[in-house]
Amino acid sequence: MAIKIGITGGIGSGKSVVSRLLEIMGIPVYISDMEAKRITHTDEVIRRGLCDLVGSDVFQDGELNRPLLASYMFGHPDHVKEVNSIIHPQVKEDFRQWVIRRGSEPLVGMESAILIEAGFRSEVDFLIMVYAPLEVRVERAIKRDCSSRELVMKRIESQMSDETKRNHADYVIVNDDETPLIPQVLELISLLSKNNHYLCPAKNN
Template identity: 50%
Template sequence: MIKIGITGGIGSGKSVVAALLELSGIPVYIADTESKLLTATSPVIREKLITLFGEQLYTADGLDKKRLASHIFGNPERLEQVNAIIHPEVNRHFLAWTERQNTPVCAIESAILFESGFNRVVDTTLMVYAPMEVRIKRALERDVVSREEVIRRIESQLSDEVKKEKSDYVVFNDGKQALLPQITAFLTGLNT
């Protein structure tokens, strides 16, 4: 089975590309969604986070996301520790998920494909690129946040230039070039 890693910055259109792949019959694992679910439900993650931050991190309702955020906000070392707990579990979950797929190709969508190390378990990487202003506009339309917040989020991620350099294939989602022909060309190039 060929595993594709889809990445791109905030507002680049990763979800659109993932949806196009799904329409082509390729199952896509959405790492952000699954990561949130696992952080709330995985006994392994729960135990390690409690060891790091204390019992009060989980309430009767589950993970106290605000408390977790308060521990890691502005603290790169703590964020790294949390990521070192969560990313390996998401990685294991993704690999188990791939085993249940009955298709020659599957994919994982992750904004932090390279930062998390998920790129090491895929066969090829596909970056979705959009110009900065297009990304900001999309994020502002989608999320209830300020322009400054969007820019801060963008700056907290690996730069597009680095992602482009590390990726095997880049599709342009700039509103000028049609996505479908680019996706079709990418899929045609896979050795399935």
């Protein structure tokens, strides 16, 4: 069974960048946001649950009305819990199947901003927190999503604090635009794969 690495961190911390580096180095990563989108689109139980909760407008022409769901959720902690309880159990099950299909891989990853809140901590063997100072995260998310400070702050407020995340994590990767990122990722891989050997010895002695 593959060693499972969880990659978490708040919005704009750089989880996707770290996951991309891991993938480039041959480690498959389950991107929970992306998979949650796919499952929400295809799973009849989730579609019905969201329509009952938010109203039938939450799907338009069969597509998830993302701005509507985002405005229903963020800023309303009870709504976040309700929506999460519809989507996350299906994501957890999907991840388990995904891992089984990658049984021959030595290492796999799961990336999620809300890995701990979603109850996925016990699904992974090691948890990496990607850290960046709040202001850096806010600026990155505004720029990336062409969003406003207010909307980004609402998402941050619906996520666990960095201090609490850090207490659950085994290692922290600092992605503050100053500390070099790639050496940290390389060190992480070498630490977790110390029993895996990729290089062939030149001589059989």
